[in-house]
Amino acid sequence: MKRTLFSHLFIYILSGSILMISLFSFLTFQLTENRFDDYLSDRFINERETVIETIETAYDGESQWDREILSGAIQNAMHSHMFVRIVDADGNEIISQSSPMGQHMRGMQMIEVLPGEDWFEEEVDLFSGENNIGTAFITYPGFQDYTSEEEEFIEDLILLIALMGLLTFVIAGVMAYLISRRLSRPIAATSERTQQIAQGRDIGEAETKDEKISELFQLQQSVNVLAARLAEQKRIRNQMVSDLAHEVRTPLTTLQGNVEAMLDGVWEVTPERLNSLNRQVIRLAHLVQLIDQLDDTENTNKQLNLETFDIKELLSNISISFEPQVNEKQVTLNLKAQSEMIEADRNKLEQVITNLLANAVKFTPEDGEISLISKRIKNEIIIMIQDNGKGIPEDKLDYIFERFYQVEPSRNSKLQGQGIGLAVVKSIIDAHQGDIRVESDEGRGTTFTVVLPESQKI
Incomplete structure (x- = not known):
């Protein structure tokens, strides 16, 4: 069973956090220890150095040692194990x-120090000035045990x-949880x-005005556009079926009536x-x-009969x-074409220009003006068909290149303007690797x- 996006995000973020926390805690403890x-x-x-220096100060010359200083040095040494x-x-x-003196001092200590096998013994020469006055044999543990205070400190640290x-x-x-919920909720809503x-x-348009994450906002906007386009396509299909039914019904009814009258x-x-x-x-x-024209055209798009010609000559003939x-x-x-x-x-290019020019003539009122323009910009040929006709509503511009779409569908088309x-x-x-754009100001034109490459890359 597949898990949800929320569970994936929650597990990944939490697992990463736990790993980082554990690693940080371990390294902190190790470093501190x-x-x-x-x-x-x-x-x-x-x-140890202090004990040696104290012992050396206990020598008062001519083999005489201050027993009190020595006793203090021994006692300090026992405190340090x-x-x-x-x-x-x-x-x-x-x-x-x-x-006897050392045993007496050891018996007065709060802790008992007993040498073991893992203890080290070190010989340190004692000097008074430059004269060697003796040797101190220091025995200490190889591993330094913690005192009770130090153990408490370590326990508190842990x-x-x-x-x-x-x-x-x-x-x-x-x-x-909050991050996973924040990221997954809009995606889940969009998925739904x-x-x-x-x-x-x-479905209506999703609420996107409160979405602060750019990628999620764009995703919701894209879904809204998709929903709007699909809804418009559905309306176009329904309209197309209705228009075709009407167009077919009229001649069929006429045929049926006439044939039946002749038979009777x-x-x-x-x-x-x-x-x-x-x-x-x-x-x-x-x-x-x-x-059938549209499907035939699309099926033969990859079989263009390419030739090189003057665009001005073509536009002039049209x-x-x-x-x-x-x-x-x-x-x-008006023809304003560059050679x-x-x-x-x-x-096929003549078919394109003819179709666009026919639409311009159809929707331009009397005494109107149409301009057929061509020019070259870098490696592209630009062809423009301008008119001052009735224009196209802004909300219809995104759909005019769709199959069977009509800005003003009419049941009395008489086989013209079927949206094809x-x-x-x-x-x-598209077959020419070009682009076509439309700009319209309703009521003004x-x-x-049409943007075409000067040569085709095949």
């Missing part, structure tokens, strides 16, 4: 813990590190919306009536051809062919801009 051991070792060395035996230059023992680790663990758990979209449910003998079979029926059949065939239409509608067609060579499929032309245009431009 090592530094404490170094401190004890340095302290022991200093204490050291056994000290002193002999003079002739090898005679002066004092040691095994002597307890403090453990409590800090536990507190940090709790804080990490809370933060992991995509499932609803996949199920075909009509109500109407006489005449060439005129057969010709009328034939026109209805041609109308149906034309409608089917329009529907503008000449439109003279009857522009004269009939009393609009002005530039382009590698493209001439017939611009989809074919887009398909041909529309500009279609």
